[in-house]
Amino acid sequence: NSFRVGISTVSVIVPAVVSAIWDCLVEDFMAVPTTETCRSIAEQFEERWNFPLCCGALDGKHVVLKAPPNSGSQFFNYKGTFSIVFLAVVDANYRFRVIDVGGFGRTGDGGILANSAFGRALRAGTLHLPVDQPLPAAEHRGPQPHCFVADEAFPLRRNLMRPFPGRILPRDKRIFNYRLFRARLVVENAFGILAAQWRMYHRVLEVQPEVAEKCVKATCVLHNFLRMTAQTPGVGGSVTGSEVEPLPGLGRVGANNSAREAIRVTFSAFFSTEGVVPWQHNV
Template identity: 75%
Template sequence: MWEEVVCKMAAVDLAFEERVSLLYLLWRAEQRRKGRPHRTLVHQVLHKREQFGEFHHLLQDLRLDDGRFQRYHLLSLAQFEELLSCVGASIARLDTNYRRSIPPAERLSICLRFLATGDSFRTIASSFRVGVSTVSQIVPQVATAIWDCLVDNFMAVPSTGDWRSIAEGFQERWNFPLCSGALNGKHVQMKAPPNSGSMFHNYKGTFSIVLLAVVDAGYRFRIIDVGGYGRTSDGGILANLTFGQALRAGTLHLPPDQPLPGGEDRGAQPHVFVADEAFPLRRELMRPFPGHLLPLEKRIFNYRLSRARLVVECAFGILSSQWRLYRRSMELRPEVAEKCVKATCVLHHFLRCLDERGAPAVRGVAPAVVEPLQGLGRVAANNSSREAVLVREKFMAHFSAEGAVSWQPKE
């Protein structure tokens, strides 16, 4: 090597001092190269992933106990395999000349474990014996694949027939006719992104992005939107959503207007969504009457609406209790947090659809019959169209007459 360098230097017209300096620099570079330890692409600890990593060591034992496997992943072994069959092709990666790729099953396991615990990427990386940067890439990639592969089958925009089926569910289980869903928002707490100012700062004094959802009578998410700034109100987020714009324009393909059960004399009424006082009153969007000292009919309406609206609150509670990612502030970029939230919502629907098709027994959910007319505090005033006010009054009269239930006051 040195002889080749000297020959090339001789062929070039260089001063003696320049040749000495160049040879000295080459000699120093060679000495540093020899004294430097050999660097590998993979850390020595990670080389033992297949012997001591959780996926290759612990999870193979958990496969023999479905209960423990489910507590680890929040999916049974059968559900895990079915989900893998849906997303496996999307998350698979090719081997290279330098290293073997992580198989789809292990990539899915890493993502589910993160969603199930909310642990840091460093903790997940240590458990599975992979790099922290590897986990930071796997989680958003797999979360995106879960959403893309499941959304069309489990959370597609409802058709007219789907809206009608949802309304039948609310009538049967919650005694609220012509209800196409319960609407509400949830603040998903996260660490403030750099240079974000007060955009993510909410009224609770924390930083968050907003999950806005429409839920059916079986606690399933039918329409969601994620990523609204925490400082924006639920009503303001709804106004900027495609769903809110379609609701105003009447392009949601809701079923045609029809009379309330037993109230044909009141005329045909629209299918509506039920929401709290944070949302505006519209023809297809019902909110409570404002005020403290309300007449009995208005109090009954507020109670019946609140009873139906509990569905979306319970759905958020089930989501948070199952996926412990929501139990702490997410230390993620907003775009990654959005992908994780969307993945948990579609997984929530996916798991409920794989369970028994009957009415699910949900732990921690308020019972269908609650004490009437309690917990109805003052709500804010709202300017609404005359048509929306008339629709609400028709529902109010229905709940106090032919639509009354046995446990509400009849004075």
Template identity: 70%
Template structure:
């Protein structure tokens, strides 16, 4: 069933929205964004979502199409009963909507960072998370799918489910700056990075990162490159810092692991916000992998839109007193052979974090 010519679906939708708009909390719980953000988003994507009326039926208005899209996460049949439209209409709106959302928002809310952007990101990481020269935290997230037909074991991951992988670079404000979606679930995070456009650009030196910088004028350590931080599943590189492995490590290395963990938590928190905000991450996605990829991309750019247009961004300003963060890299040793320069850079950060770059609480926590 689709919207009828007499407009019953649109009337019920208009009544529903009018009631929601009388209650800010109810509106936000249902649509997962404020009324102002909904209107802002509609102004940005409405032209792309609009359809022509025909001689046989009135088209579904852009506001209703956007509302249906924001309801994704429930089954298409459940959404269809809520508006009401046909399940096939919901499927079509979602399939078109993910591309329309991405195309409308990506240039403003997830453009590839420039050198100045990387420099600003690094400054915020130093101010908020006490890790200098850090341009982002990297991690991968498995998005669970219904087993694709004739896919063999490509999508089958170590958790025993079928998935595609979202590889993300997240800044100090929990925003996604670069994403790569669609890696097979069976592939390791390190393999996903190596095969991604971001990983290839990082390896080729094409990301336009800022010039090397000296950490402190009080120590003769020389300039260091700008880096990304990751967990032990990723390789150690001159531009990618991972924790020291092992359960028994010297105090200085435990300090480094803590400081890296503190900076790296932003990507885990961003994934947590994404899963909390969008219901598609709470259940198995019963769509083709190609559509799942586009859904993930759309929700990531919407995540950035919501954070940057929120009246007050919820930013963790510091570590609460008495909170102990787990140290990463305990007991897992990835099979990689880091170059000497990468080892030197990590040791330099380690020396700095235990000397003039130390924090008053770090020794207590480790």
């Protein structure tokens, strides 16, 4: 009524506009990361979040929908709402680098990753990641792979790092979990910034899942456009000296018996020796 435009007209305009936004901006502001881009992201993670060889933080977010007709329980999630899931890889400056939108709400983050193009490429080793290289000041530990950081909902792989499971852990493993959690927090922050910018994430979307997917993709590429063109300083960053950066508790994580344990153990030893930061023991 405010704009004197009919509902049927709006239902055509909105999908057309968000599709055009995505098609026009995706190549400039969310292009597929190259090897050089991944190397640059890893340098930024080391500088700002003190986690070397990290090419991005990975997590999933539920976008709440009105239950689609004849969908059964496919979109019904563990929170008791209906949703689609979008999986995102975020760089050190809160920009979305890879997204996968449209997963069923009932599917866990690990299942969404396994079914996504990014997950299949990660499993097959076809991502354009830089070659293995030693950790800073730890050449004696040998070359280590570039990786993505994620929470306990994801599997441990050669290029995907998750926390050590359990509550009662040795000091070096607790330090590793803290350092990984600190680096992974960028994806949580990016979701928060996205939701604050676009109010559609604060309500139930009464649209078809296909339209919701297009809207999510448009907001993500616009988020990148704003962050890459604005001149305002970023949020967060590394801290030095005796300053302590408080973080929420790590919580309990599930068991994982992966064969990639050796890489995680190497990172854990590195964070307790050559890669130590002065505030981690107080935290």
